[in-house]
Amino acid sequence: MTGEVTNLWRHPIKSHGREAVQTVTLNPGQTMPGDRVWAVAHEASKTDGTEWAPCVNFSRGAKAPSLMAISARTKGDTVTLTHPERPELHFQPATQQDAFLDWVKPLMPADRAASARIVRVPGRGMTDSDFPSISLCNMATHRAVEQKLGQELSPVRWRGNIWFDGLPLWEEFEWLGREVQIGQAVLHVRERITRCLATTANPDTGARDADTLAALNTWDHQDFGVYAEVIRGGEVKTGDKVQLL
Template identity: 85%
Template structure:
């Protein structure tokens, strides 16, 4: 049984914006190019840019739902950010940190640790997984959550990289330990993705308006999508076939 890629997404700054792309070239052992290149360490964070650290060290949508309404566009070393409550910002995360910290401050809850610095770990994106992962998400599973909640939901809530259609809901969980070919690339599926409060926020408004976690828990789990590791590089684009090997 095969499926088809419906969309590709990257998130240049972890938890701070999403961007649709038409095609990507995946590389073995790496995240999607341009995905989670930077992350925003908060005041209490131990992240220093020397190595991967868990997501609790970073400002993120689970704690600050307004971050979910940021859109991003990556061009070279420049990121352009938009948010319904903020003026547009174009800056270089590696050299113009202060401009970003001023911009994002009004979006952060007063009772949370403030965003303090931009972190980049050379050679790997700051995925939630402790290995450089690409996340795979099933449109059938998304539609099942929509049906459970009785409302339309944007797929951007899930912050997935590669979306596909044509398989039964939760079929992706059967892929654990298996290899999947997507376009020219081959990925090894390693983990289910356990979800957090970030998915309850509307990516158009930044307001929490859907109990996605309760919907997931009605299936006796809180998971959506899977993390995979690229083991053979190659181009992936919308319309490509997704085939379990």
């Protein structure tokens, strides 16, 4: 039984925008190219960008739902961010942090730690997992959550990297500890992804409008998607086959 890649997404700045791509070249032991290259440390964080740090150190959609409505485009060293309540911003994260901090400030709740600085760990994306991961998400599982809630949901609220269709509901959980081939690449599936309040926010508006966590809990867990590690590199594009090895 095989599935098919339906969408590829990267998130240049962790929790601050998503960008669709049609093809990527995955490398062993690395995150998706261009994914979570930067992260936004808040004023209570002690991380300095020298090593990976847990998500509690960063501004994120679980605490600031308006961030979920950011879209991103990258071209060279420049990132363009858009949001329904903010003007379009073009900036270089490495050298123009003040422009970004001014832009994002109105999107942050007053009772949360303010965004303070952009950090980057050389050589790896700032994934939520403590290893460089790529997240795999199943459209059948997404549709089941929609059915539980009785409303349509945009898949981008899950902030997954590789989306596939054509396989059974929750099939991805059967892959734990096993290898899956996607296009030319092979990945080792390591963990289920436990979800947070970020997924309750609408990625078009940034407003919390769906109790995704309650829906997941009807299956006696709060998980959606899996984290995988690239063990054999290669090109992955939309339309490629997804097959358990």
